[in-house]
Amino acid sequence: MTDRHHLGTRIIHTGEPRIDGSAVPPIFQSTVFEQSEPDPSYDSVRYPRLNNTPNHHVVAAKLADLEGAEAAVVTASGMAAISTVILWCLRGGGHALFQNGLYGGTHGLVHHQLAHFGMSASTIEARDPASWEAALRPETKLIYVESLTNPLCQVIDHRKVVDFAKQHGLISVIDNTFASPMNFRAVDFGYDIAVHSATKYLNGHSDLCAGAIAGDRGRVDDIVHLLNLLGGSLDAMGCYLLHRGLRTLELRVGRQNETARRLATFLSEHDAVERVHHPTLPDHPDHALAKELLADCGGVLAFEPAGGVDAAMKVIEALELPIHGPSLGGPETLVTRPCKTSHAGLSPSEREGLGIADHLIRIAVGLEHVDDLCADFDRALRATRT
Numbered sequence: 001m002t003d004r005h006h007l008g009t010r011i012i013h014t015g016e017p018r019i020d021g022s023a024v025p026p027i028f029q030s031t032v033f034e035q036s037e038p039d040p041s042y043d044s045v046r047y048p049r050l051n052n053t054p055n056h057h058v059v060a061a062k063l064a065d066l067e068g069a070e071a072a073v074v075t076a077s078g079m080a081a082i083s084t085v086i087l088w089c090l091r092g093g094g095h096a097l098f099q100n101g102l103y104g105g106t107h108g109l110v111h112h113q114l115a116h117f118g119m120s121a122s123t124i125e126a127r128d129p130a131s132w133e134a135a136l137r138p139e140t141k142l143i144y145v146e147s148l149t150n151p152l153c154q155v156i157d158h159r160k161v162v163d164f165a166k167q168h169g170l171i172s173v174i175d176n177t178f179a180s181p182m183n184f185r186a187v188d189f190g191y192d193i194a195v196h197s198a199t200k201y202l203n204g205h206s207d208l209c210a211g212a213i214a215g216d217r218g219r220v221d222d223i224v225h226l227l228n229l230l231g232g233s234l235d236a237m238g239c240y241l242l243h244r245g246l247r248t249l250e251l252r253v254g255r256q257n258e259t260a261r262r263l264a265t266f267l268s269e270h271d272a273v274e275r276v277h278h279p280t281l282p283d284h285p286d287h288a289l290a291k292e293l294l295a296d297c298g299g300v301l302a303f304e305p306a307g308g309v310d311a312a313m314k315v316i317e318a319l320e321l322p323i324h325g326p327s328l329g330g331p332e333t334l335v336t337r338p339c340k341t342s343h344a345g346l347s348p349s350e351r352e353g354l355g356i357a358d359h360l361i362r363i364a365v366g367l368e369h370v371d372d373l374c375a376d377f378d379r380a381l382r383a384t385r386t
């Protein structure tokens with residue numbers, strides 16, 4: 001596939017092996033492959049953990065193309081991708097700069113585990129690039145950010161992150177799960193490495209736990225070697241499911257972008273809602289930056305209903321369509337209260353510092369018709385008044 005085709009076309013055709021003419025590659029369930037070379041290297045022995053079955057190759061090719069990267073690899077979860085990349089970057093006892101407000105699993109790894117491995121981390125205020133330099137140490141190797149933060153959809157100036165990394169010889173890594181490559185092609189933009197929870201938009205069907213890493217060929221090969229030894233590889237059936245999900249990525253994310261935009265506007269005009277957080281709204285602090293840097297803003301939004309925690313619990317209870325649960329990117333709309341899920345591990349003052357109120361409701365829009373969702377939220381919000 002060439003660059004002259006749109007991304008939505010390329011996702012369908014890139015990397016397809018056409019084995020025996022089959023439009024869909026067969027699932028290579030075998031854990032044994034006959035050796036073709038007399039003296040193979042460890043990573044070239046064909047074996048599912050070593051990421052080299054045809055099912056691995058086809059999804060890796062699509063993911064690399066999506067991010068505008070030379071190479072990619074899939075992993076058994078988003079955290080397998082994130083932990084492998086961080087351990088690889090900081091091997092030998094490095095230090096890293098992390099954006100504030102990280103995804104909960106990443107926060108746990110960074111702030112409660114890295115020190116046990118002789119690695120260290122500092123948190124930077126991502127909105128204040130002038131403050132980053134003071135956090136540098138001689139052993140700083142990595143700067144790590146997210147494309148959109150959970151749940152308030154903060155967008156930082158990604159140009160500044162990429163430039164800062166170049167200027168100080170750091171590896172820049174972005175967790176691009178929330179934007180997805182449809183809204184932000186992170187490696188093409190200039191990040192060295194993009195990581196994903198493919199559990200979310202990339203698979204998009206709420207039926208697979210997987211992750212992905214994309215970057216230049218040399219780094220990805222090196223990371224794959226570590227991944228092969230740590231063992232966080234995706235099995236062939238998982239690769240097949242991800243492959244199936246990826247084919248509709250453009251359709252799904254396009255729909256979710258549009259639904260989130262319309263639902264955010266609807267809620268922002270609702271008299272039982274205090275505040276709505278989505279970068280498509282002109283009063284979002286990062287509205288201008290999102291418009292400049294992202295193709296669109298994704299399917300996650302958050303709002304605070306009038307009436308505090310009681311009202312928030314009543315709204316969630318009264319909603320008929322959304323499932324009350326964490327995650328994002330699937331066909332069904334989900335609602336959660338971040339103070340009870342993703343941010344339950346933080347202290348009340350830490351949550352307050354991030355602007356996450358106890359009555360904040362996060363919505364991850366699915367693929368339902370937007371009019372049905374608006375009607376359901378309207379009915380549930382009215383129920384808080386009775």
Ligand SMILES: *Cc1c(COP(=O)(O)O)cnc(C)c1O
Nearest residue numbers: 077078079103175177197199210
């Ligand atoms: C879900 C998620 C992860 C972790 O992914 P898993 O597939 O659950 O391991 C990492 N980062 C972000 C932003 C996520 O939403």
